[in-house]
Amino acid sequence: MAKLAKERNEGMSGAKSRHVPLRMCLGCREMKPKADLIRVVRIGEGALEYDATAKKNGRGAYLCRNSACLAKAVKNRSFLKALGSEPTADMFETLKKAGMNVE
Numbered sequence: 595m596a597k598l599a600k601e602r603n604e605g606m607s608g609a610k611s612r613h614v615p616l617r618m619c620l621g622c623r624e625m626k627p628k629a630d631l632i633r634v635v636r637i638g639e640g641a642l643e644y645d646a647t648a649k650k651n652g653r654g655a656y657l658c659r660n661s662a663c664l665a666k667a668v669k670n671r672s673f674l675k676a677l678g679s680e681p682t683a684d685m686f687e688t689l690k691k692a693g694m695n696v697e
């Protein structure tokens with residue numbers, strides 16, 4: 595409910611709070627900084643793709659970098675709800691690797 599009341603000193607202190615974009619993980623449903631998540635994007639007719647650069651066009655969804663959240667998202671059909679499609683077995687493996695390969 596707070597109005598934008600603290601814009602006064604912006605640029606002066608150098609300590610202005612930077613805007614960290616948050617996204618929700620499909621697995622645990624927690625909001626996390628975009629940079630900490632992996633992005634899945636829907637391309638074409640319902641195919642899903644791992645978006646390593648997080649810059650691809652298309653409808654995207656996010657996951658924590660761990661296989662537990664991936665498994666949870668699949669189990670809860672979160673992909674279907676968020677992107678209208680579910681990952682294939684191949685895609686699942688790709689995402690699993692993507693989540694684990696990154697520190």
Ligand SMILES: [Zn+2]
Pocket residue numbers: 619620621622623624657658663
């Ligand atoms: Zn998660």
